[in-house]
Amino acid sequence: MSEPVRWGVLGAANFAREQMARAIHAAEGADFAALATSSAEKAAGFTAFNPGLRIHESYDALLADPDIEAVYIPLPNHLHVGWTKKALAAGKHVLTEKPIAMSAVEIDDLISARDASGLLASEAYMIVHHAQWQRARELYRDGAIGKLIHVDGLFSYDNAADPDNIRNRPESGGGGIPDIGVYTYGATRWVTGQEPLSITHADVDFENGVDVLARVSARFDGFTAHWVNSMRMHPFQEMTFMGEEGVIRLTAPFNANLYGPALVELHRNIGNGHGASVTTERFAAANHYVDQVETFSRSVRTGEPYPWTLEDARGTQAMIDAVFAKAREASAS
Incomplete structure (x- = not known):
């Protein structure tokens, strides 16, 4: 060894x-x-x-x-x-x-x-190292929900009572989108393998020079997406991938086993008037921080490909840049 x-x-x-x-x-x-x-x-x-x-x-x-x-x-x-x-x-x-x-x-x-x-x-x-996200991507790419129609993502918390928090300070690069928008945007990209064609809507509220509530929509090739990220809302997180034949839902996508149990639900229509079935997979044992370190260390030692590259990070940051540009455009009109 x-x-x-x-x-x-x-x-x-x-x-x-x-x-x-x-x-x-x-x-x-x-x-x-x-x-x-x-x-x-x-x-x-x-x-x-x-x-x-x-x-x-x-x-x-x-x-x-x-x-x-x-x-x-x-x-x-x-x-x-x-x-x-x-x-x-x-x-x-x-x-x-x-x-x-x-x-x-x-x-x-x-x-x-x-x-x-x-x-x-x-x-x-870290989320790409978690078994729930690897399973979600596998389900999507295996066609479990058919053609993807829409993605919804929500990630929020409330740090209004902590004005000295670096996320509330513009000089330290604070803001909700840099902190948690990276997750809703990047997870959509990572599962689908697609980049947005356009940011169609960006309604962003600012306080003291940092974004505190962002409602953002985008169009991809064949599907749409809408994300809400906030540092001024009750804590909540969820990601949903909605297709013609089913839905993939992650109930604790970003703080697995801290916010709640890591679950991946697959909703499917049974047909013949019998309603819908829901299959739930649980990932209680996975720690995405440990998995991330182990994968990084293994890549250092063996040279095996690392699953989240700087190019991947650039794609999400390009989305963030486009969201802020769209928000400036909307406020100027």
């Missing part, structure tokens, strides 16, 4: 402490070896579950550590591109939180840097 990939985490973000660092620590083929933070208090939250963790007091010091092979970057959105480039230049494989950039053009630069380095770099788009 090959040696585990030695990982470092750039920054002591709460999400890293609660989710991704623990996933690296738990994943087969990965070794959570180092953390970069100048805060002893924040470091203690990581050494509590990994006592042997090496602590670097700066990001540059971690990147200079010759023992570290891969870096996970959970920094605020506006810092992603710069530190991803620095990590690649330091000879590290890089997994950077979503959105990996604030515009599609920036991802072009990352693709060039990745290609020049010969290293693996990707956005931490």
Whole structure:
């Protein structure tokens, strides 16, 4: 068996402490070896579950550590591109939180840097590693619902009471679409394998320079889609793929087993006046963060294709760019 990939985490973000660092620590083929933070208090939250963790007091010091092979970057959105480039230049494989950039053009630069380095770099788009999404895509591509007619996606939460949250701050690249629109938009693209022909509607509400409620529609080749994303609504999430012969519904598509049980429902018409049947598959054991780390580490060691590339991330970011452009067009008219 090959040696585990030695990982470092750039920054002591709460999400890293609660989710991704623990996933690296738990994943087969990965070794959570180092953390970069100048805060002893924040470091203690990581050494509590990994006592042997090496602590670097700066990001540059971690990147200079010759023992570290891969870096996970959970920094605020506006810092992603710069530190991803620095990590690649330091000879590290890089997994950077979503959105990996604030515009599609920036991802072009990352693709060039990745290609020049010969290293693996990707956005931490964990849902494609979850068994429920792999099953949903399999059902769709096997024709379980016939011709696709429409996709609906909703992902919301409420952080209005936390104005200092980076998602509520424009200077850190905040906003609901960069945070959760990536999921409703990207999941539609990943399951169907299609890019939108046009964004037909974008009704976006802003507060303090960040989007807090977005109602967006798009036309694809042969089907339409509508997504709602909000940081000012009751927490809810669901994705539905509606076809001529059936419906695929995911009830906890983005925070599986935290928001609720990971279920994939297949609704089919029985015919002959007997109504509809619903087949439900459950995926309680899957942890998409651990699966993501294991897949990334395996790709580093074996060279096997990684399922979410920078090109995939660019496609979603191009959609986000188009949504904001459509919203500006609508507000100007």
